[in-house]
Amino acid sequence: MTDFTDALSLSSGGLKAQSQRLRHISENIANVDTPGYRRKTVSFENVLDPSTGKASVQTGPMRLSQAALEQVFDPTHPLANATGYYDGSNVNLVMEIADAREAQRSYEANLKLFEQSRKMSSGLMDLLRK
Numbered sequence: 001m002t003d004f005t006d007a008l009s010l011s012s013g014g015l016k017a018q019s020q021r022l023r024h025i026s027e028n029i030a031n032v033d034t035p036g037y038r039r040k041t042v043s044f045e046n047v048l049d050p051s052t053g054k055a056s057v058q059t060g061p062m063r064l065s066q067a068a069l070e071q072v073f074d075p076t077h078p079l080a081n082a083t084g085y086y087d088g089s090n091v092n093l094v095m096e097i098a099d100a101r102e103a104q105r106s107y108e109a110n111l112k113l114f115e116q117s118r119k120m121s122s123g124l125m126d127l128l129r130k
Contacts, residue, residue, distance in 0.1 A: 004124070006054060007117040013056040014110035017044055020059045021103045028091045029100075035072075035079050037089035039065035039096075065090055 024040040031037040043060040067090045075084035 004117050004121040008114060008121075009054070010056060011110045011114040011117065013058060015107060015114065017057050017059050018103050018107040018110065022100065022107070024062065025096055025100045025103060028096050029093065032089055032091045032093050032096075034089055035077075036069065036087050037091065038069070039067070039089070039091045041065060 021042050024042050028039050041063050043063070044057050045060045046055055047058050048055050069090050070088035071085045072088040073085050074080055077086050079086040
């Protein structure tokens with residue numbers, strides 16, 4: 001049964017990591033037009049539990065993109081400088097949508113693994129009861 005619980009634990013860690021990634025992506029999309037906003041990114045880390053020796057995945061620290069902010073020309077904007085430009089965000093909407101699709105597919109794959117492991121352990125329990 002430990003193999004089933006390991007699979008459930010591993011897939012639930014993946015679900016949590018991808019949901020946090022989707023949260024950051026949705027924040028980026030929501031702030032695409034916010035002046036001075038920097039894109040948030042998150043990385044994944046492989047974590048080894050020393051007591052059990054099992055590996056799992058979790059999100060690393062959130063990072064702000066250091067890419068240059070877009071210079072937007074609008075002399076009427078309150079943040080515009082003397083030349084009429086202000087700092088926009090460095091969020092690329094197409095990139096965010098592509099990242100969201102990738103995160104969604106990874107989330108769905110982890111969910112399928114979770115469901116299959118649960119079904120297999122239920123099936124094994126049913127066989128053992130007979």
